[in-house]
Amino acid sequence: MKHIPRFSTDSLSRNYPEPEEVPAPGARWVVVRDMGVVVTTSPAPTILLDRHPASSGMAVNRSQYLGHLGSTPVYAAEIPGAAPLPGSMVYSGVRELSGTIPDEELALAGLAVQIIGFDRTTRFCGVCGEGMRQLRTERAKRCPACGHTEYPRLSPAIIVLVRNADSVLMVQSKQAPAGRHSLVAGFVEPGEDLVHAVHREVMEETGIRITNVSYAGSEPWPFPNSLMIAFVADYDGGGIEPDGTEVVSAGWFRRDNLPSVPPKLSIARSLIDWWVENGTRPDSR
Ligand SMILES: [Zn+2]
The missing domain is CATH 3.90.79.10 (Nucleoside Triphosphate Pyrophosphohydrolase)
Structure with a gap:
């Protein structure tokens, strides 16, 4: 069967221990809002921001390391649902982006929404209720009180x-x-x-x-x-x-x-x- 998997992030490598957030211009950011992402419309549409979203006036709720594109670390950052966007940016659902940005970015958009969702839904331990702590050696969180570990749901x-x-x-x-x-x-x-x-x-x-x-x-x-x-x-x-x-x-x-x-x-x-x-x-x- 000939099928090109559009949501496979083959170009991304995950380096562990994951880097702490790298200040601009050394990193790229995918901005997530609700179940979609923020697109910079010009000169060509892209979801990759070359500076921290806060420097464009966006308040960040949470962020997550996604992986590296070559030697460039890529992070996902979530902004509040009702937040207004800077003039050159628009909000889009992930599926609607198909054909408007490179497939590599489409896959990154899907991953960013998933990983931000993982962070959002695993704030507290499901066993004892303690706040969960992010691990930097794998994509997971662990409870400091009881040791319960959570991985992204698949x-x-x-x-x-x-x-x-x-x-x-x-x-x-x-x-x-x-x-x-x-x-x-x-x-x-x-x-x-x-x-x-x-x-x-x-x-x-x-x-x-x-x-x-x-x-x-x-x-x-x-x-x-x-x-x-x-x-x-x-x-x-x-x-x-x-x-x-x-x-x-x-x-x-x-x-x-x-x-x-x-x-x-x-x-x-x-x-x-x-x-x-x-x-x-x-x-x-
Ligand atoms: Zn616990």
């Missing part, structure tokens, strides 16, 4: 393209826009492996059995903290019975009769586009 989720001769299985979920179909997907549950999760989700959402489950790629999906793991599989038996709760309808669709599908950028769309081009196995039923 939620693995599977997505699967199921083939049946010249058709593909698509489902319409309850929360999707009207008419929008996508592939079977769902979170991995504690205690199960990925292939089990694939079989279970397909059975739960559509009632069919599948075979030939094979790995097709993965992508961080920071909305808010998923890791999408993609698979391709073949139909093995059973009639379609949508579960009626999560999935309101499900069916087989041919290439020349596809319903409304998810927008570009998503791994679901990449899988569908790949299948439309060349996804049928000669031996598939």
